[in-house]
Amino acid sequence: xxxxxxxxxxxxxxxxxxxxxxxxxxxxxxxxxxxxxxxxxxxxxxxxxxxxxxxxxxxxxxxxxxxxxxxxxxxxxxxxxxxxxxxxxxxxxxxxxxxxxxxxxxxxxxxxxxxxxxxxxxxxxxxxxxxxxxxxxxxxxxxxxxxxxxxxxxxxxxxxxxxxxxxxxxxxxxxxxxxxxxxxxxxxxxxxxxxxxxxxxxxxxxxxxxxxxxxxxxxxxxxxxxxxxxxxxxxxxxxxxxxxxxxxxxxxxxxxxxxxxxxxxxxxxxxxxxxxxxxxxxxxxxxxxxxxxxxxxxxx
Amino acid sequence: xxxxxxxxxxxxxxxxxxxxxxxxxxxxxxxxxxxxxxxxxxxxxxxxxxxxxxxxxxxxxxxxxxxxxxxxxxxxxxxxxxxxxxxxxxxxxxxxxxxxxxxxxxxxxxxxxxxxxxxxxxxxxxxxxxxxxxxxxxxxxxxxxxxxxxxxxxxxxxxxxxxxxxxxxxxxxxxxxxxxxxxxxxxxxxxxxxxxxxxxxxxxxxxxxxxxxxxxxxxxxxxxxxxxxxxxxxxxxxxxxxxxxxxxxxxxxxxxxxxxxxxxxxxxxxxxxxxxxxxxxxxxxxxxxxxxxxxxxxxxxxxxxxxxxxxxxxxxxxxxxxxxxxxxxxxxxxxxxxxxxxxxxxxxxxxxxxxxxxxxxxxxxxxxxxxxxxxxxxxxxxxxxxxxxxxxxxxxxxxxxxxxxxxxxxxxxxxxxxxxxxxxxxxxxxxxxxxxxxxxxxxxxxxxxxxxxxxxxxxxxxxxxxxxxxx
Numbered sequence: 197x198x199x200x201x202x203x204x205x206x207x208x209x210x211x212x213x214x215x216x217x218x219x220x221x222x223x224x225x226x227x228x229x230x231x232x233x234x235x236x237x238x239x240x241x242x243x244x245x246x247x248x249x250x251x252x253x254x255x256x257x258x259x260x261x262x263x264x265x266x267x268x269x270x271x272x273x274x275x276x277x278x279x280x281x282x283x284x285x286x287x288x289x290x291x292x293x294x295x296x297x298x299x300x301x302x303x304x305x306x307x308x309x310x311x312x313x314x315x316x317x318x319x320x321x322x323x324x325x326x327x328x329x330x331x332x333x334x335x336x337x338x339x340x341x342x343x344x345x346x347x348x349x350x351x352x353x354x355x356x357x358x359x360x361x362x363x364x365x366x367x368x369x370x371x372x373x374x375x376x377x378x379x380x381x382x383x384x385x386x387x388x389x390x391x392x393x394x395x396x397x398x399x400x401x402x403x404x405x406x407x408x409x410x411x412x413x414x415x416x417x418x419x420x421x422x423x424x425x426x427x428x429x430x431x432x433x434x435x436x437x438x439x440x441x442x443x444x445x446x447x448x449x450x451x452x453x454x455x456x457x458x459x460x461x462x463x464x465x466x467x468x469x470x471x472x473x474x475x476x477x478x479x480x481x482x483x484x485x486x487x488x489x490x491x492x493x494x495x496x
Numbered sequence: 497x498x499x500x501x502x503x504x505x506x507x508x509x510x511x512x513x514x515x516x517x518x519x520x521x522x523x524x525x526x527x528x529x530x531x532x533x534x535x536x537x538x539x540x541x542x543x544x545x546x547x548x549x550x551x552x553x554x555x556x557x558x559x560x561x562x563x564x565x566x567x568x569x570x571x572x573x574x575x576x577x578x579x580x581x582x583x584x585x586x587x588x589x590x591x592x593x594x595x596x597x598x599x600x601x602x603x604x605x606x607x608x609x610x611x612x613x614x615x616x617x618x619x620x621x622x623x624x625x626x627x628x629x630x631x632x633x634x635x636x637x638x639x640x641x642x643x644x645x646x647x648x649x650x651x652x653x654x655x656x657x658x659x660x661x662x663x664x665x666x667x668x669x670x671x672x673x674x675x676x677x678x679x680x681x682x683x684x685x686x687x688x689x690x691x692x693x694x695x696x697x698x699x700x701x702x703x704x705x706x707x708x709x710x711x712x713x714x715x716x717x718x719x720x721x722x723x724x725x726x727x728x729x730x731x732x733x734x735x736x737x738x739x740x741x742x743x744x745x746x747x748x749x750x751x752x753x754x755x756x757x758x759x760x761x762x763x764x765x766x767x768x769x770x771x772x773x774x775x776x777x778x779x780x781x782x783x784x785x786x787x788x789x790x791x792x793x794x795x796x797x798x799x800x801x802x803x804x805x806x807x808x809x810x811x812x813x814x815x816x817x818x819x820x821x822x823x824x825x826x827x828x829x830x831x832x833x834x835x836x837x838x839x840x841x842x843x844x845x846x847x848x849x850x851x852x853x854x855x856x857x858x859x860x861x862x863x864x865x866x867x868x869x870x871x872x873x874x875x876x877x878x879x880x881x882x883x884x885x886x887x888x889x890x891x892x893x894x895x896x897x898x899x900x901x902x903x904x905x906x907x908x909x910x911x912x913x914x915x916x917x918x919x920x921x922x923x924x925x926x927x928x929x930x931x932x933x934x935x936x937x938x939x940x941x942x943x944x945x946x947x948x949x950x951x952x953x954x955x956x957x958x959x960x961x962x963x964x965x966x967x
Contacts, residue, residue: 244964245608246629331778333794341716353778353935441922442931455923458601459916461629461964 239467256468270452278427280363289374311372322436355445381415413492556588565617578867612843614852620657628913628963632665633842638853654837656908666839668877672803673902674733674833680816682798691820700823704773707798721773722799726934736832737825750951753944835906
């Protein structure tokens with residue numbers, strides 16, 4: 197009697213559980229799984245939207261990897277962006293998190309300030325920075341001129357520094373988010389480890405090096421993995437601030453996908469680039485997981 | 497934001513995927529269907545028009561034409577007024593107008609979904625590309641069958657960008673011409689006579705030099721004599737005036753590195769780097785801003801040459817200003833402004849092409865054009881409407897006659913298929929390479945040679961049948 201009741205209840209709960217899952221699951225199938233698999237199919241076709249698609253086998257991939265004059269350049273630009281953003285961005289986030297983890301006067305206000313950029317839309321961010329960077333009227337050049345008599349710098353127009361300018365905005369925008377994650381990681385470090393270090397007579401630097409950093413390594417690993425994925429996928433900032441110029445110096449993989457899709461209307465080719473990008477990210481992430489045991493330490 | 501964007505992209509992919517399934521599913525039957533109804537349709541409409549002559553108007557089916565466009569809000573309002581007048585004249589036809597934010601993406605998605613708009617707006621640089629992709633109906637037969645439409649009512653120069661291999665694909669609806677804007681206060685202060693028809697490039701250059709000043713002597717220029725606009729659409733009038741062109745008239749060769757063009761571009765380059773009378777171009781590469789910061793409106797530039805669409809914007813300026821025709825090339829003794837027409841195109845797959853033509857014909861007629869003339873945004877393409885008081889008095893500040901006079905001597909641009917790769921957007925061949933010239937990183941001739949060589953490769957591919965990048 198009781199057991200059939202239990203079974204009934206369990207079944208009910210099962211149905212309810214799946215019922216609650218269903219909206220999300222449906223969303224995933226419709227908006228993620230289906231388009232993703234469709235784009236894989238599309239990558240073997242050529243399709244300009246106006247005429248029906250035609251099957252071309254591996255042609256898109258062959259052209260991309262062997263004949264495309266821009267593909268390796270956009271890979272190089274994207275790697276350059278990643279190299280600019282990830283080390284500096286992570287270091288800044290770490291320093292901010294350590295600083296704001298102290299019993300600092302008004303640290304809530306600081307946390308708020310540093311987290312603020314994260315919640316601002318990237319398009320709004322690029323609008324504001326576009327004007328900060330303006331060569332003739334931007335406030336950055338204004339200060340450089342009034343304080344140091346430095347002639348205008350063409351932050352977004354000079355091919356050699358345009359990517360750096362974009363990277364600065366990305367770091368400014370993203371550091372707050374990583375800061376919060378690292379702070380959570382810091383709070384998860386057991387107090388007794390520091391107490392033990394105190395008894396051993398370790399100074400602050402030693403404690404940081406031998407307690408904080410190793411204990412933080414899972415958090416840092418997570419941030420690194422995400423940062424690499426995000427850097428490979430950089431689009432919004434570049435698209436709105438430089439559009440890939442000047443002289444193609446900020447053309448990245450995803451802006452190139454967009455161009456192929458919505459300027460040249462080569463949907464199949466754009467899909468092929470997207471899948472190559474997927475492969476690159478997959479391999480990069482795989483390598484990181486392989487090597488994580490060399491430096492990531494899990495407590496307990 | 498990233499998430500939103502990702503969602504957007506996946507949603508877009510989804511739509512595309514669905515369309516793909518639909519298209520593959522019924523692709524075969526569709527094409528066969530496509531031809532027959534439109535043929536019978538033509539016969540129908542012929543008999544229909546005969547019927548209407550014999551006064552059987554009630555029999556006509558109700559038709560709603562879809563029309564997508566881009567425009568300022570006030571021009572959309574005017575267009576709606578025009579639509580109402582049109583519906584009053586043809587009660588069975590209504591117009592559903594839409595102004596999509598991502599215009600071209602929307603158009604191509606509609607086409608891919610088999611719901612192409614009956615009528616859509618087109619600009620002066622992209623017609624050969626759209627024609628090669630099969631997006632536009634040849635309007636020549638419609639013109640021949642419509643006695644109310646007279647080609648001569650519209651400014652001649654406006655047809656050139658829309659005519660490909662003798663076929664007219666777009667009917668000009670509104671146009672702009674390049675003109676010279678000048679800051680009267682700066683001219684008065686420097687004691688220079690205002691620009692007039694006698695002005696040549698040399699006079700322009702000297703005036704620009706004189707009006708470039710470092711007023712507080714701190715080593716940084718505070719006021720520039722001119723500003724060189726570095727977008728291809730904006731330096732074309734200089735190229736035209738000096739007797740040059742961008743593409744050969746048969747569209748098979750890029751002419752940008754011709755001797756006269758090298759001379760032209762060297763002149764513009766020297767305004768920036770030799771005379772230093774123009775600020776170093778802060779060309780707009782991104783998509784958040786449409787104009788560079790150092791514009792005429794800041795009151796720090798004495799002269800600017802750009803399209804007549806800036807007139808309503810500059811009317812809010814706090815300084816005195818005027819407009820004039822662009823200066824003449826001393827070698828050719830003439831000025832050739834650029835005509836920037838926009839116009840109506842028709843989708844070949846539309847189900848109501850006869851009705852769509854009626855709308856296009858009405859909207860470009862004097863009656864239709866007078867409604868648009870009132871806004872003062874953009875010049876009517878109909879010569880009578882342009883010369884009407886409505887347009888001539890549409891500015892409180894400047895003499896609009898200058899715009900009409902410029903349009904009479906103007907030339908429309910000639911482009912090619914696959915223009916997205918060649919000249920549209922900051923990563924295209926022309927723009928990504930001319931940026932080297934504008935940044936003084938490469939000699940003028942080298943940059944132009946490189947543009948010509950790379951463009952010719954694509955033009956050869958087009959000649960060999962690869963008329964769209966996707967083919």
